[in-house]
Amino acid sequence: MKNIIIVLFVLFLFSCKKEPKNTKLTGEVFGTSYSVIYDSDTNYQKQFDSLFYVINKSMSTYQVNSDISKINRNEAFNIDAHFVHVFDASKEIYKQTQGVFDPTIGAVVNAWDFGPEGKIASLDSLKIDSLMLSVGLDKVKRNNFKIEKQNPNTFIDFNAIAKGYGVDVIGLFFEDKNITNYLVEIGGEIRARGKNVVKQSAWKVGVEEPHFDSTQSVLKAISLHDEAMATSGTYRKFKTDSLGNRYSHIIDTQTGYPSKTNLLSISVIAKDCMTADAYATAFKAMGIENVKQFLQSHPELKVFFIFENDKNEFETLSLNGFPEN
Numbered sequence: 001m002k003n004i005i006i007v008l009f010v011l012f013l014f015s016c017k018k019e020p021k022n023t024k025l026t027g028e029v030f031g032t033s034y035s036v037i038y039d040s041d042t043n044y045q046k047q048f049d050s051l052f053y054v055i056n057k058s059m060s061t062y063q064v065n066s067d068i069s070k071i072n073r074n075e076a077f078n079i080d081a082h083f084v085h086v087f088d089a090s091k092e093i094y095k096q097t098q099g100v101f102d103p104t105i106g107a108v109v110n111a112w113d114f115g116p117e118g119k120i121a122s123l124d125s126l127k128i129d130s131l132m133l134s135v136g137l138d139k140v141k142r143n144n145f146k147i148e149k150q151n152p153n154t155f156i157d158f159n160a161i162a163k164g165y166g167v168d169v170i171g172l173f174f175e176d177k178n179i180t181n182y183l184v185e186i187g188g189e190i191r192a193r194g195k196n197v198v199k200q201s202a203w204k205v206g207v208e209e210p211h212f213d214s215t216q217s218v219l220k221a222i223s224l225h226d227e228a229m230a231t232s233g234t235y236r237k238f239k240t241d242s243l244g245n246r247y248s249h250i251i252d253t254q255t256g257y258p259s260k261t262n263l264l265s266i267s268v269i270a271k272d273c274m275t276a277d278a279y280a281t282a283f284k285a286m287g288i289e290n291v292k293q294f295l296q297s298h299p300e301l302k303v304f305f306i307f308e309n310d311k312n313e314f315e316t317l318s319l320n321g322f323p324e325n
Contacts, residue, residue, distance in 0.1 A: 020200070021041070021198065022037050022038065023039075023041060025043070025044070025048065029052045029166070029186065030052075030162070030163050031062070031187075032163075032187030032188075033187065034184075034185060035183075036170060036184050036185070037183045037196075038174055038179050038181065038182035038183075039182065044173070044177075047173065048170060051170065052166065054082065055162070055165070055169060058080050059086060059158045059162045060162075061106070061159070067083050068156055068157075068158065071147050071149075072154075072155050072156060074149070074152050076146075078145040079145050082169075086161055086165050086274070087142055087147070089165075089278070090103050090137060090158065090278070091137060091142075093278045093279065094137045094138070097279075097282045099138075099254070100253060100282045100285050100286055101279070102136065102137050102253045104134065104136060104139070104154050104155065105135055105157075105251050106156070106157030106159070107131050107154075107155035108131050108132065108135060108251050108256045109157075110155075112258060131153075131256060132255075132256045133151065134151040134155065136154075139151055139154060160277065161274055161277050161278040161281075163189050164272075164273035164274040164275070164276060164277025164278065165274040166186055167184050167186050167190065167191045167277075168272050170184045170186075170191075171191040171193060171273075180193060180194045181197050183224075184273075185205075188208070188231055189228075189273050189276070190229045190273065191227075191228040192224035192226070193226050201223075202223035202224065202225055203223065203224050204221050204222070204223055204224075206218035206219075206221050207219050207220050207221075207222065207267055207304060208231065209306075210264040219306070219316075220325065222322075222323040227269050228270055228271065228273035228275075229267055229268065229269045229270075229273075230270075230273055230277040230279075231266065231267040231268075232265070232284050233264060233265040233266075250284045250285045251285075252285065253285070259285060261287070262309075263284055263287070263288070263306075263307050264307055264308060264314070265304075265306040266283045266284055266303065266305055267280065267304040267322070268301055268303050269301070269323075270300065271300065275301075279301060283303065288317065291303060291305075292319065301320060302318075302321050302322040302323070303322055304316065304322040305319075
């Protein structure tokens with residue numbers, strides 16, 4: 001009888017064992033959507049909204065009273081810690097890429113009026129030359145919590161790095177709460193830690209196949225192991241000239257003109273999403289051969305290219321151990 005009671009008690013414990021469960025929250029932020037999956041029953045939606053509000057207040061060029069908008073209007077005030085972190089990271093990547101990654105090129109991008117469709121507009125070369133005088137992150141300094149610009153016309157835009165930083169902020173929030181299994185995605189930029197506790201496997205994410213007609217499909221799925229991935233594509237935002245040549249919205253930081261490119265998509269894996277986001281943008285402008293050379297001294301970055309060959313066929317290239325699955 002005693003043995004039967006013990007067996008029944010053990011069965012009761014197993015039947016009451018809590019099944020692994022993820023919490024998933026979604027929403028809109030930074031002009032795109034986000035999805036967060038994590039190993040906890042606590043709903044952190046309000047905390048996420050607060051964090052997104054603070055980041056937007058610091059670095060959104062779409063908000064007239066944000067810190068970055070005030071800087072671009074040359075209004076004196078103190079920046080916050082988020083701005084400091086992104087500014088310093090931008091400076092380092094600007095240096096590493098010899099100026100290819102440059103958050104001060106935004107005014108020239110705006111002048112070209114890049115949108116989802118349309119022809120390349122005629123832009124006077126004198127106007128471009130004038131705008132280029134204000135380009136160069138080396139002309140912008142940080143003095144503690146103050147930003148100093150040599151040229152008052154310099155326009156700073158963290159669009160190519162801030163979204164990845166926002167992903168990292170949510171990830172660090174989880175880690176501060178001792179949540180070690182999570183996946184954060186904002187507009188395709190991703191940070192993963194731990195594993196998917198429901199599937200008891202690594203987090204699986206998709207690399208999108210390029211489509212010029214706005215349809216979406218996954219080219220391949222890969223596993224992320226305590227890493228972040230950002231993807232930058234030219235197939236959704238480009239213009240064509242009178243000969244049908246396609247130009248990406250990436251502006252050459254040396255000339256101020258759009259670059260003709262056969263690159264369609266660049267995915268970068270790094271330890272944090274801010275770094276992956278910035279390099280994915282820079283590598284579009286650098287081109288495949290220059291990136292190959294760059295990666296020889298940057299083994300910490302894994303890269304996947306999708307491009308068109310001379311026959312207008314899609315090809316792919318994995319560098320530095322970018323995962324196959």
